Amino acid sequence: MSTRALPVAIALMLTVAACTPTASMSPTASPELSPSPTPAGELRQVRLLLGFRPDVQFAPFYLAQQDGYYADAGLEVTIEHAGGGELIRLVADGQAEFGVADATDVMIARTSGIPVTYVSSLFQSFPVALIGLPGSVPTDPAELAGMTIGTPGRFGSSWHALLALLDAGGLTEDDVTIREYPQFNQVEGFLAGDVELITGFRNNEPIRLAAEGPDYATNLLTIDEVAPLPGPGVVVGDELLAGDRSLVEAFASATAAAQAAVVLEPAAGLAAAAMAVPTLWEDMDTARSVLLATIDLWEGDGALPMGAIDPDLWESGFAIMRGLGFIDGSVAPDEMYWPAIRLD
Amino acid sequence: MTILRRLAFIALSAFAFLAAWKVIVLIGGYPEYILPAPDVVALRAVEAIRNGTLQPHLVATLEESVIGFAVGALVAVAAGILLAKSLTAERVLSPYLVAAQAIPILALAPLIDIWFGGGLTARVVICALIVFFPIAIATMVGIRSTDPLLVEMARAYGARPGQITRLLELPSALPVLFGGLRVGVTLAVIGAVVAEWAGASIGLGVLINIADQGLFDTPLMFVALASLAVLGLTFYGLVLVAERLLIPR
Amino acid sequence: MEHATQPPGPAITIEGLSVAFRMPTGTLTALDGLSGSVAPGELVAVIGPNGCGKSTLLRAIAGLLAPRAGRIGLGPEASPPQAGDGRTGLVFQQPRLLGWRSALDNVALPLELRGTPRAERHQAAERALAQVGLADDSAGALRPRELSGGMQQRVALARSLVTDPPVLLLDEPFSALDALTRDAFDVQLEALWLARRRTVVLVTHSVGEAIGLADRIWVMTPRPGRVAADIRVPLGRPRPSGLTGDPGMAAVEAEVRQALAAVHAPELEGWAEPGREAAA
Numbered sequence: 057m058s059t060r061a062l063p064v065a066i067a068l069m070l071t072v073a074a075c076t077p078t079a080s081m082s083p084t085a086s087p088e089l090s091p092s093p094t095p096a097g098e099l100r101q102v103r104l105l106l107g108f109r110p111d112v113q114f115a116p117f118y119l120a121q122q123d124g125y126y127a128d129a130g131l132e133v134t135i136e137h138a139g140g141g142e143l144i145r146l147v148a149d150g151q152a153e154f155g156v157a158d159a160t161d162v163m164i165a166r167t168s169g170i171p172v173t174y175v176s177s178l179f180q181s182f183p184v185a186l187i188g189l190p191g192s193v194p195t196d197p198a199e200l201a202g203m204t205i206g207t208p209g210r211f212g213s214s215w216h217a218l219l220a221l222l223d224a225g226g227l228t229e230d231d232v233t234i235r236e237y238p239q240f241n242q243v244e245g246f247l248a249g250d251v252e253l254i255t256g257f258r259n260n261e262p263i264r265l266a267a268e269g270p271d272y273a274t275n276l277l278t279i280d281e282v283a284p285l286p287g288p289g290v291v292v293g294d295e296l297l298a299g300d301r302s303l304v305e306a307f308a309s310a311t312a313a314a315q316a317a318v319v320l321e322p323a324a325g326l327a328a329a330a331m332a333v334p335t336l337w338e339d340m341d342t343a344r345s346v347l348l349a350t351i352d353l354w355e356g357d358g359a360l361p362m363g364a365i366d367p368d369l370w371e372s373g374f375a376i377m378r379g380l381g382f383i384d385g386s387v388a389p390d391e392m393y394w395p396a397i398r399l400d
Numbered sequence: 401m402t403i404l405r406r407l408a409f410i411a412l413s414a415f416a417f418l419a420a421w422k423v424i425v426l427i428g429g430y431p432e433y434i435l436p437a438p439d440v441v442a443l444r445a446v447e448a449i450r451n452g453t454l455q456p457h458l459v460a461t462l463e464e465s466v467i468g469f470a471v472g473a474l475v476a477v478a479a480g481i482l483l484a485k486s487l488t489a490e491r492v493l494s495p496y497l498v499a500a501q502a503i504p505i506l507a508l509a510p511l512i513d514i515w516f517g518g519g520l521t522a523r524v525v526i527c528a529l530i531v532f533f534p535i536a537i538a539t540m541v542g543i544r545s546t547d548p549l550l551v552e553m554a555r556a557y558g559a560r561p562g563q564i565t566r567l568l569e570l571p572s573a574l575p576v577l578f579g580g581l582r583v584g585v586t587l588a589v590i591g592a593v594v595a596e597w598a599g600a601s602i603g604l605g606v607l608i609n610i611a612d613q614g615l616f617d618t619p620l621m622f623v624a625l626a627s628l629a630v631l632g633l634t635f636y637g638l639v640l641v642a643e644r645l646l647i648p649r
Numbered sequence: 650m651e652h653a654t655q656p657p658g659p660a661i662t663i664e665g666l667s668v669a670f671r672m673p674t675g676t677l678t679a680l681d682g683l684s685g686s687v688a689p690g691e692l693v694a695v696i697g698p699n700g701c702g703k704s705t706l707l708r709a710i711a712g713l714l715a716p717r718a719g720r721i722g723l724g725p726e727a728s729p730p731q732a733g734d735g736r737t738g739l740v741f742q743q744p745r746l747l748g749w750r751s752a753l754d755n756v757a758l759p760l761e762l763r764g765t766p767r768a769e770r771h772q773a774a775e776r777a778l779a780q781v782g783l784a785d786d787s788a789g790a791l792r793p794r795e796l797s798g799g800m801q802q803r804v805a806l807a808r809s810l811v812t813d814p815p816v817l818l819l820d821e822p823f824s825a826l827d828a829l830t831r832d833a834f835d836v837q838l839e840a841l842w843l844a845r846r847r848t849v850v851l852v853t854h855s856v857g858e859a860i861g862l863a864d865r866i867w868v869m870t871p872r873p874g875r876v877a878a879d880i881r882v883p884l885g886r887p888r889p890s891g892l893t894g895d896p897g898m899a900a901v902e903a904e905v906r907q908a909l910a911a912v913h914a915p916e917l918e919g920w921a922e923p924g925r926e927a928a929a
Binding site: 139140141142144145148149161164165168169170171209210211212215234235236237238239241244245248250 | 518
Binding site: 549550552553554555556557558559560563567568571572574647648 | 708711712713731732733734735739741743745747748749758759761762763792808
C-alpha cells in the first residue's frame, strides 16, 4: 500500500523538478520573424527582460519606453524581470526578444551551446568592484589573502570578477573566506560585520552604504587595471538575430539614444525610473546619486560611443575567463557577440 | 502483493514516467538548456559522479537534513506532549505556532542564517524549523486521542502520570505520530535546500544555483533535483521501515 | 475447596459514603450516605438500573475516586483503598487491553507498574492466565485483536488476578458478551472463586446473574445511590446455570424483583396497561 505511493512520489517529485525554475515551459513557436518593416502605424510587440528587479540603473530602458524612443523605432516594448540564468535561457529560446545580461555569463552560456548573442554594451566601464571600509580595502590584490568576502554566490559577474582579482594577486578562493548571500543581500552581512569586504556594483552599493551614515564611507578595489572584463549589455537569441537583424539594430540604437538622453538630462531618466521602480520615491536623493554614478560608468573613458562593443576588451576578458577555467575556449570570443551599434 | 511484484510495479511505473518525459521533450522540441531529456540527465549524472562533482554536495545536504530532522523531531515530540497534556500550554502557544508556520521560512531563512552566524548550525536550525510543525501537531493529536478507558484502567492498577505517558500514550500515539514523521522527513530535504539557499557554499541546493545560474547547465541542475528526490524517497522509506518495526501489527 | 487465608473482620467496610462529581451543569451526587460491609470471601452482587451509581461505588472501592464524605476501609485494619496497591483487582465491561502488547504483557501490566522485574511478572502472568483457562502458550503470545471478545475478557480477568488481590471488583464483566457465553462464563467465574475464595463485589443489571453467583444482593436506590435492600441468597453451591425450577430460586428472584420495583418504579414500569386497548 505504502509502496504503491512510491512511484507516484517519484513521478510527482520529478514533475516538480521539471517545472523549476525555468519559467513558462509552454513551447512558444518561434516568434514570427518578419524581416520587413512592420506596417505603418503598427508597432512590433517585443519583450525585454531586465535583471532581478526594477532599479534606477535601468533608466535608459524606462525612458526609451515611456518617451517614445522605442515607438519611433517601431517597437512596443514590454518590460519584465528575471534572474540571470532564467533570463539567458528565455532569450535564447526566443520567449523574450531582448535581455540584459553579464558579458561573462554570455561567454559561459555560449560555450555551453546556448544560442544567445551579446549585441551592445550598457557599461563602458566594468561596474563590479570589491567594497569595504577605508583601511580594510587593499590596493594590491595580493593583500586580499585571509580576508572574509561576501558575494551573492558562485555565479555571475561578481564571482567572475572576484576570482579574476584574486588570480591577479596570485590567490585562489581557498586563500580567502567566502560568505554567500544568495538573496543578493551581502550588504546586510557587511553591516552586521560578518564580512570585511563585499562585491557589488561601484555605482550602487557604496552610495547606498554612504546613505546609512558617515561610518559607512567606503573604498573600492576595482578590476579595470588589474583584470579587464567586459560589462553587462543587451543580449538576443540567435534565431532572432539571424531572422531579423534590423529589429535588433533598431532596438539597440533606440536604447543608446535614450541612454544619451539620460546622460544629458539625468532628471528625465530619474523621472522615468520613478514611474517604473515602486520604491524609488522613498529615497530620491540616493537614487539620484546612484544614477549619476551609473552615468559615469556608462561613459567610461569616453573612447567608444555608448552601446559599442570593444573587441580588445572581449579578447582580454575571454583569456581571463579561460585562464580561470570558467570556459574551455571551444567557442571564440567573436562568435559570442555581434555589434548592433556600429563603430564607424 | 509479493515483494517482487511490488518492485516490478514500481520499476514499471518509473519507466513509464521517464518514457513520458522523453516523449514530451521530443514532441515539444525543447532544447537541452530548457528541458533536458531523461537520458541526457542520466549521462550528466554519471559524468558528475565520475569527476566527483556530485558527491560533496550530496553529503552536505544529507548531513543537514538528517541532523535537522533529528533535532526538529525531538523538539517537536516534546512540544507535542506538552501541548497535549496542558490545556494552558496549548491555549498560550498555539496562536504563535500557527502564525510562525504561516510565515514562509524562505523569507526568514537569510535572517536566521545571519543570527546564527552561518554554518551548519544555522542550516540545521532552519531545517528543524521546517520539520517541527507537522510532527508536533501529529504528536499532540496522537496523544490526545489516547483511549480514556485505557487510561482509567491503567490508573486503577496504579499507573503514575509518567508511566501513563510512557506505557500508554506514546505507544498508542505511534500510528499518528509516524504519519507526522513521514511528512516531516520529506520536509527535511526541502528544509535543507531552503537553508542552503539562505547562504551556504556546498549542498544540493547550492549545486542547483551553480548549475542554473553559474554554468547554465540545465542537465546538471536536473541531476541535483533528482538527487534530492532520491534523498527524499530514501528517508521516507526508512521511516516506513521504522514504522513496520516499531508499530506491531 | 481452598480458602484464601482470611483474616478476621470485614474485608470491605463502607460508612456513609458520598461521592460527587463536578459537571459543567453543576454538581452531580452519585452516592449519598451509602453504608454496608462485605465479609472476607463473600460474593456480593450490586444490582440496579443504569445511573444508580453502582459503577461509581466500585471505582470508589478500587481507590480511583475520593469520597466527598464518609469512608471506605479494606481489610481488618480498614485502611482506605489506593489504586495500584494490589489489594483490589478491577475488571471492566470492556476488556480494555493494550492493543500493541501481547496478552501475556497485558496481564503482567499491574506488576510492571509496580516495578516487578520481567521474569517474575511473566511467571505470575502465566499463572493468572492458567486460572482463566488460557494456560496454552500460544494465547499468551497473541495480540488482543487476534482474540475473540470472550478470550479478551478472560485476559482482562487474568490481569485483575495477577497481583493475587484479596478483593476482586467486577463491573458488569460479561454484559458485552453474547448470552450463551455469558452464562458459561458465570459458571467458570463461580468455579474460579470457589477454588480460591476472594472477596468479590460484582456489579450487574441481570437478576439471573446476581442470583446465580452471589451470597448477598444489594439493591441500589436511584441516584443519589445507597443500598435499599440487602438480600441474602441461601442457595447451595455450585449453582448450575439456569437454576430454573428450583423453588428457592423463585423465591429469591421474587424478593429481588420486588425490591427493585419498590425503588425503581418509574423507570421499570410497564409501557402499556394490558386490557386497556381492548376496553377502548
